[in-house]
Amino acid sequence: MTTIEAQRTPLHAEHEALGATFTDFAGWRMPLRYSGDLAEHHAVRTAAGLFDLSHMGEIRVVGPGAADALDRALVGDASGIGVGRARYTMICAADGGIMDDLIVYRLAEQEYLVVANAANAPLVTTELTERAAGRRAEVIDAAAEYALIAVQGPAAAATLAPLCAADLPALRYYASQATTVAGRPVLLARTGYTGEEGFELFVAPDDAPSLWTVLLEAGAAHGLVPTGLACRDTLRLEAGMPLHGHELSAAVTPFHAGLGRVVRFDKPDDFVGRAALSAVSVSGPGQVLVGLVGESRRAPRHGYPVLDPETGATLGTITSGAPSPTLGHPIAMAYVLPDHATPGTRLAVDIRGRHEPVTVAELPFYRRPSSSSPATAKAG
Amino acid sequence: MSIPDGLRYSTDHEWLAIAEDETSPATVGVTAFAADALGDVVFVELPEVGASLTAGETCGEIESTKSVSDLVAPVTGEVVERNEALAETPELINSDPYDKGWLLRVRITSLPPDLLDAEAYRALTDTGAGS
Numbered sequence: 177m178t179t180i181e182a183q184r185t186p187l188h189a190e191h192e193a194l195g196a197t198f199t200d201f202a203g204w205r206m207p208l209r210y211s212g213d214l215a216e217h218h219a220v221r222t223a224a225g226l227f228d229l230s231h232m233g234e235i236r237v238v239g240p241g242a243a244d245a246l247d248r249a250l251v252g253d254a255s256g257i258g259v260g261r262a263r264y265t266m267i268c269a270a271d272g273g274i275m276d277d278l279i280v281y282r283l284a285e286q287e288y289l290v291v292a293n294a295a296n297a298p299l300v301t302t303e304l305t306e307r308a309a310g311r312r313a314e315v316i317d318a319a320a321e322y323a324l325i326a327v328q329g330p331a332a333a334a335t336l337a338p339l340c341a342a343d344l345p346a347l348r349y350y351a352s353q354a355t356t357v358a359g360r361p362v363l364l365a366r367t368g369y370t371g372e373e374g375f376e377l378f379v380a381p382d383d384a385p386s387l388w389t390v391l392l393e394a395g396a397a398h399g400l401v402p403t404g405l406a407c408r409d410t411l412r413l414e415a416g417m418p419l420h421g422h423e424l425s426a427a428v429t430p431f432h433a434g435l436g437r438v439v440r441f442d443k444p445d446d447f448v449g450r451a452a453l454s455a456v457s458v459s460g461p462g463q464v465l466v467g468l469v470g471e472s473r474r475a476p477r478h479g480y481p482v483l484d485p486e487t488g489a490t491l492g493t494i495t496s497g498a499p500s501p502t503l504g505h506p507i508a509m510a511y512v513l514p515d516h517a518t519p520g521t522r523l524a525v526d527i528r529g530r531h532e533p534v535t536v537a538e539l540p541f542y543r544r545p546s547s548s549s550p551a552t553a554k555a556g
Numbered sequence: 557m558s559i560p561d562g563l564r565y566s567t568d569h570e571w572l573a574i575a576e577d578e579t580s581p582a583t584v585g586v587t588a589f590a591a592d593a594l595g596d597v598v599f600v601e602l603p604e605v606g607a608s609l610t611a612g613e614t615c616g617e618i619e620s621t622k623s624v625s626d627l628v629a630p631v632t633g634e635v636v637e638r639n640e641a642l643a644e645t646p647e648l649i650n651s652d653p654y655d656k657g658w659l660l661r662v663r664i665t666s667l668p669p670d671l672l673d674a675e676a677y678r679a680l681t682d683t684g685a686g687s
Contacts, residue, residue, distance in 0.1 A: 197592065212650070213621045214596040406595055406622050473599045475619060498621050499598045528617070528624075 185230035186323045186381040190388050194402055201405060202294035204231035209404040216407040217501040220370050221544075223399025224329030226391055227408060229376070230384070233297020234318040235290040235304060241312030242286050248447055249307035250280070251430065253440040257282040262350045262367060265438055266430055267300055268449035272456055273426035274433070276300050277418065279367060281352050289318070289363075289378075293420045307448060323384035327391060328374030328411075330544075331398035336375055339394055340364065344375075358390040369408065371415025372544055410498050413507060416467060416540030422478060422495045423465055423509055429453055432461040432511065434539075463492060463511040467541060468523065468534040470506030475499045476525040476534065482510050483531060485524040491516050494525060500541060507541045508534070557681065558588045560654055565677035566630040569593075571654065572671065574664070581636045581661040586618065586627075588653045589681045595620040597649040602627070602638045602659060609633055611668040616659075618649070627659070632666035 182205040185191075191198070196207035207228060209216060219225050237246055246254030252265030262281040266274050276296035281289040292300040297319060305315040327335055337344050342355035342364055352365040360383040368374035379387055392402065409419070418424045418433055430438050431453070439453050470476060476497035481490050497508030508525070516523060521536040559565075564572040569590035573583040591597070599619040609615050609629035616627035638660050642648060648657035672680065 208622075209595060212596050214598075214647075217621070410621050473619075474601070474617075475624070477624065499619065501598075501621060 183231075185228055186384040187228045187230065187325075187388050190385055191228065191402075196402070196404060199405065202231060204294055206231055207402070207404040209406045210402045213404075213406040213410070214501050216401060216403040217410050219399060219401045220329045220372055220403055220407065220411055221502055222330065223401075224327060224331040224335055224374075224395055225370070225403030225407070226388070226395065226400055227326040227328065227403050228388070229324040229326050230322070230381075231294040232324050233292040233294055233300065234322045234324075234378070235292060235297070235301050236316040236318045237288040237290060237304065237308065237313055238286060238316065239313040240286055241308070242288055244445075245304075245308035245311040245313035245315075246280065246288060246290075247443055247445060248311065249304050250278070251439040251447060251449060251453065252280070253443055254280055254282070254288065256440075257288075259284060260351055260353060261348075262352055262365060264350075266424075266435070267303060268429065268453065269426060270448055270452065272429040272449045272452035274420070274424045274428060274430060275303060275426060276420055277424055281363075281365065283352070283354075283363075296420060321380070322378045323381045325377045325379060325384065325388060325391065326368060326374060327377070327395070327400070328368045328370040328403075329372045329400070331395065331400060332372070332374045334398050335391065335395035335400050339390060358387060360387055362387070369415075369417055370411040371417070371540065371542055372411075407501075409496075410501055413496050413498055413509070414500055414502055414540065414542035416509070416542075418465070418509070419496060428463075428511070429456050429461065431456045432463060433465045460514065462513075464514050464517045465495070465539075466510055466512055466517045467537040467539040468494075468497075468508040468510055468525070469537045469541070470497075470508065470525070470532060470534050472532045473499070473506070474527045474530075474532055475506035476508040476510070476527060476532070481526045482512055482534075483524040483526055484516075485522055485531070485533065488524075488531070491523065502542050506534075507537075509539070512536075557592065558654070559674050559678050559681070561674045563654070563674060565672040565674065565680075566628070566668075567670065567672070567680065568628040568630065569681075570628070570630045572630055574667075578664075581663045582631065582633075583658050584630060584660045584662055585653055585658040586649060587677070587681075590625075591650045591653045591657070594618060594625060594649075595622045597646045600627075600642045600646050600649065600659070602642070603635050605635050605638060607635045609635060609662060611666065630671070631662060631664045631668065633662040633664040635660055636663050637661040
């Protein structure tokens with residue numbers, strides 16, 4: 177039960193009308209599922225799903241010093257993002273711990289849109305404000321200006337194209353464009369968090385209900401269905417994408433998570449966390465993120481111990497796990513000691529008191545057919 | 557949410573169909589409320605036929621994509637049959653929790669005093685307990 181009333185997205189009435197089951201997530205009342213987790217998961221893999229992601233936090237950074245401020249605040253190279261392009265990056269603490277993972281869109285020479293996870297948005301806003309001080313950049317909490325709708329799946333483009341003024345095939349992966357959908361102004365981004373082709377639409381909250389309805393109707397012929405947070409989690413897990421609070425946290429650096437590439441030491445100026453991250457990049461992390469495939473039908477879950485199958489010694493901890501709807505067997509991600517992280521290594525997981533065999537596997541577990549996109553890119 | 561009259565309910569969201577002839581085994585399943593909260597069930601681990609159950613103790617587990625829940629014995633007794641169809645079609649628990657999605661038949665030796673009737677179980681689930 178909640179003691180503080182959860183926020184409702186601008187699409188709450190639409191979810192209720194669709195018979196959604198709700199869950200409280202990061203202070204928001206969000207649709208968990210509509211028809212069922214499995215049907216929604218398969219719809220995104222084979223047709224398309226429509227997600228309400230309005231809980232995500234949008235933060236605008238504007239001004240002549242915006243690029244400089246973000247270069248200082250984030251581990252990535254914000255000034256190197258072309259106008260109209262986006263990049264997956266992180267904000268780290270001075271000790272290198274991950275405060276949040278972010279997508280940064282460069283909307284104009286002096287304007288960025290930073291998209292943070294809902295639970296971390298207040299912290300990210302505060303940190304960006306402090307880190308931008310004195311750098312001729314203004315940090316604006318813009319969460320109330322946007323609803324966020326995602327269309328994900330192989331039929332996403334076919335659903336959107338007839339409604340959209342933009343040339344969809346020309347919109348590159350990790351690019352965005354101001355356009356219209358069904359006559360409404362939309363910031364259209366080719367990003368996602370499902371491992372499928374897809375788009376995310378940043379729209380005015382007042383326009384969200386009509387756009388949601390138009391997209392549902394237009395997509396129905398292609399097999400599009402409304403999809404909730406439950407399937408979003410199994411989709412991102414199959415795609416090997418990390419989730420803050422699970423794979424990513426203040427206790428690990430990007431190098432632990434296998435995402436050291438997001439840290440740009442070639443930036444000219446200092447950035448928060450540089451010294452600590454530089455040290456980890458040399459010494460190597462004490463634990464590394466791996467994929468695990470289960471052999472029994474019981475799935476490892478968040479927090480379960482990973483064990484040496486011979487001695488029973490603890491080697492690490494599960495961060496996420498579920499029975500994979502696409503693959504038909506349990507999959508999980510875990511932090512383990514680096515000398516047990518080679519694909520093919522046989523380990524065990526303590527699943528509620530019984531040791532079940534698992535094998536270290538390459539990430540991602542699932543790659544969409546003819547995929548050419550970075551598997552770890554995500555929208556939070 | 558369907559809560560049929562005539563069944564008994566546990567606070568762990570299981571139902572019991574107790575035969576009028578009390579020597580016949582009772583049928584045990586999970587409620588529609590529980591099935592909905594679990595999401596799509598993908599795996600059920602049931603006790604073996606012949607196993608002794610103790611009311612309130614864990615006797616198996618129900619796994620969905622999203623979570624896993626203990627199956628708690630609603631009565632004390634002996635398992636005389638289990639729904640083998642669930643091995644291949646665990647989704648019956650979601651689609652038909654009170655009929656084809658049944659879990660166990662149990663010869664009851666002791667009924668706990670705190671089983672609910674349909675009206676009391678409706679009141680329990682209306683308050684959001686167990687969700």
